[in-house]
Amino acid sequence: MVKASSKLYAVIGDPIAHSLSPVMQNWMIGQFGLNAVYVAFHIRKPQLEACLQAVRTLDIGGLNVTVPHKEAVLPYMDTKSVDVQLLQAANTIKNCNGQLQAYVTDPYGFTESLGDNRGRFKGARVFLFGAGGAARSVCYALSRLHITRLFIGDVVEDKARELQSLAVNRLNMPDVSLFSPADRDLSALIGAADIIINTTAVGMHPDTDRSVINDFSCINNRHFVYDVIYNPQTTRLLQQAKKQGATVQNGLDMLIYQGLESLRIFSDEQLTLSPMQLSELHKIMNHELGIYE
Amino acid sequence: MVKASSKLYAVIGDPIAHSLSPVMQNWMIGQFGLNAVYVAFHIRKPQLEACLQAVRTLDIGGLNVTVPHKEAVLPYMDTKSVDVQLLQAANTIKNCNGQLQAYVTDPYGFTESLGDNRGRFKGARVFLFGAGGAARSVCYALSRLHITRLFIGDVVEDKARELQSLAVNRLNMPDVSLFSPADRDLSALIGAADIIINTTAVGMHPDTDRSVINDFSCINNRHFVYDVIYNPQTTRLLQQAKKQGATVQNGLDMLIYQGLESLRIFSDEQLTLSPMQLSELHKIMNHELGIYE
Numbered sequence: 001m002v003k004a005s006s007k008l009y010a011v012i013g014d015p016i017a018h019s020l021s022p023v024m025q026n027w028m029i030g031q032f033g034l035n036a037v038y039v040a041f042h043i044r045k046p047q048l049e050a051c052l053q054a055v056r057t058l059d060i061g062g063l064n065v066t067v068p069h070k071e072a073v074l075p076y077m078d079t080k081s082v083d084v085q086l087l088q089a090a091n092t093i094k095n096c097n098g099q100l101q102a103y104v105t106d107p108y109g110f111t112e113s114l115g116d117n118r119g120r121f122k123g124a125r126v127f128l129f130g131a132g133g134a135a136r137s138v139c140y141a142l143s144r145l146h147i148t149r150l151f152i153g154d155v156v157e158d159k160a161r162e163l164q165s166l167a168v169n170r171l172n173m174p175d176v177s178l179f180s181p182a183d184r185d186l187s188a189l190i191g192a193a194d195i196i197i198n199t200t201a202v203g204m205h206p207d208t209d210r211s212v213i214n215d216f217s218c219i220n221n222r223h224f225v226y227d228v229i230y231n232p233q234t235t236r237l238l239q240q241a242k243k244q245g246a247t248v249q250n251g252l253d254m255l256i257y258q259g260l261e262s263l264r265i266f267s268d269e270q271l272t273l274s275p276m277q278l279s280e281l282h283k284i285m286n287h288e289l290g291i292y293e
Numbered sequence: 294m295v296k297a298s299s300k301l302y303a304v305i306g307d308p309i310a311h312s313l314s315p316v317m318q319n320w321m322i323g324q325f326g327l328n329a330v331y332v333a334f335h336i337r338k339p340q341l342e343a344c345l346q347a348v349r350t351l352d353i354g355g356l357n358v359t360v361p362h363k364e365a366v367l368p369y370m371d372t373k374s375v376d377v378q379l380l381q382a383a384n385t386i387k388n389c390n391g392q393l394q395a396y397v398t399d400p401y402g403f404t405e406s407l408g409d410n411r412g413r414f415k416g417a418r419v420f421l422f423g424a425g426g427a428a429r430s431v432c433y434a435l436s437r438l439h440i441t442r443l444f445i446g447d448v449v450e451d452k453a454r455e456l457q458s459l460a461v462n463r464l465n466m467p468d469v470s471l472f473s474p475a476d477r478d479l480s481a482l483i484g485a486a487d488i489i490i491n492t493t494a495v496g497m498h499p500d501t502d503r504s505v506i507n508d509f510s511c512i513n514n515r516h517f518v519y520d521v522i523y524n525p526q527t528t529r530l531l532q533q534a535k536k537q538g539a540t541v542q543n544g545l546d547m548l549i550y551q552g553l554e555s556l557r558i559f560s561d562e563q564l565t566l567s568p569m570q571l572s573e574l575h576k577i578m579n580h581e582l583g584i585y586e
Binding site for chain 1: 294295296297298299301303305310311312313314315316319320330331332333334335336340344346347350351352368382581
């Protein structure tokens with residue numbers, strides 16, 4: 001029951017109407033018995049500074065930040081975690097008596113989502129599609145998973161090069177190459193890789209017949225294929241990779257674990273989800289997406 | 294379930310930690326199936342203007358305003374209802390695309406709370422203790438209930454005189470006199486009155502052994518005694534008056550009906566509470582107050 005003493009948390013972004021965060025976070029708040037409620041605010045770029053001032057005025061306890069504000073919030077922060085300084089992006093802002101503290105929980109979300117598949121990354125050759133915000137977070141997570149080699153590909157070559165530079169110079173990753181997603185000889189490279197990760201929006205609802213890979217003959221049962229997309233539950237990429245015998249995973253757990261970590265930061269509580277809770281949360285979020293198993 | 298599309302409503306005041314409005318409004322929101330959630334913001338006077346700016350920035354759908362801001366919000370309003378202009382106070386602000394519209398629902402709350410006792414007011418002589426904000430709202434309601442005579446008493450005589458002036462000059466009430474709450478001969482006047490209303494905080498928790506009337510011998514079974522206090526459920530005033538055979542009522546329904554009317558304004562929906570819902574809401578609010586029947 002929301003009462004006068006309940007803390008308010010919110011997600012800001014543009015667009016925001018279809019964010020799953022409120023449903024997810026309010027469910028977790030209920031499960032953990034926290035005295036809080038979580039809403040969404042539709043904030044456009046020109047309102048961002050006023051929004052952060054409003055957070056202080058109304059003593060809103062915490063914010064999640066999504067596209068397109070993850071970098072733009074940084075100039076208004078009072079403190080930034082080491083991770084935020086490295087990635088130059090934040091997805092979590094904690095309001096401590098008007099002091100805004102920036103965190104980024106996306107890399108944690110990725111790593112935590114891997115579960116038993118985390119062991120696959122040690123010594124692995126990883127193929128990363130996309131070089132945007134999600135790719136940066138994944139890249140940061142990869143830099144701590146002891147992979148051997150990273151290939152980065154983006155249709156915007158400059159972005160790929162920029163991420164390569166971050167990976168090499170700031171994340172100290174030893175062996176980072178670029179590839180072109182349009183390359184006709186990609187299949188051989190992919191065949192020789194161990195892990196394929198899609199961080200682009202290719203294949204996302206409603207364009208569900210698209211995929212960053214078109215020739216799936218190079219995929220086999222040694223591959224682990226990860227798609228940060230969670231709507232649809234199984235993208236064409238995952239569907240086809242699965243057919244080839246690969247182990248596949250979508251992005252729902254990454255979304256859940258970055259949110260859980262944010263809630264820990266907001267509440268200063270040690271919070272963990274049991275496997276049963278995680279499974280229940282999947283159902284609720286998929287239901288919200290209009291996905292019925 | 295609160296989701297990304299849910300509207301946010303809030304009550305602002307100082308203090309606000311013990312406001313019943315969030316519990317009451319969230320319960321009603323649930324009963325009426327509205328897609329909204331209602332929280333409390335602790336706003337001190339110097340933050341009031343910034344708070345109203347925050348309401349615009351975050352597109353908060355509606356505010357309830359309580360002590361000490363009911364008058365202070367007026368300069369920041371884009372429109373004011375006729376009632377607000379008359380009473381120079383607002384308890385409800387609707388945000389229509391950044392346009393802040395001021396309403397006052399307290400007089401409605403008082404009138405609606407009377408239920409079957411409303412008929413008692415026609416031609417009645419009414420004794421009103423207190424001349425503050427609540428008294429102004431009650432006075433406005435009384436001006437439409439066709440009472441014959443009104444007596445106003447406040448320990449601060451200037452406030453009583455001010456309310457008298459409002460009643461006579463702006464509400465066109467024909468016969469408005471002042472009395473002194475300390476007057477030794479009050480008993481005779483009270484004995485000759487039909488209705489006694491307390492709008493002061495005298496007798497409120499924790500000072501439950503106090504009452505605006507000390508000699509109850511003048512009260513009898515013709516009297517209707519109304520106390521705007523709802524904590525305790527039965528103040529000393531109501532307890533003693535009941536002993537003398539009077540009909541008594543506390544302020545819980547006034548709180549509920551002003552809130553219901555605010556929710557109608559926020560949501561643009563025709564909302565009504567059934568007797569069963571009202572009784573359930575009493576239980577919930579009294580439970581929140583720590584009052585168990």
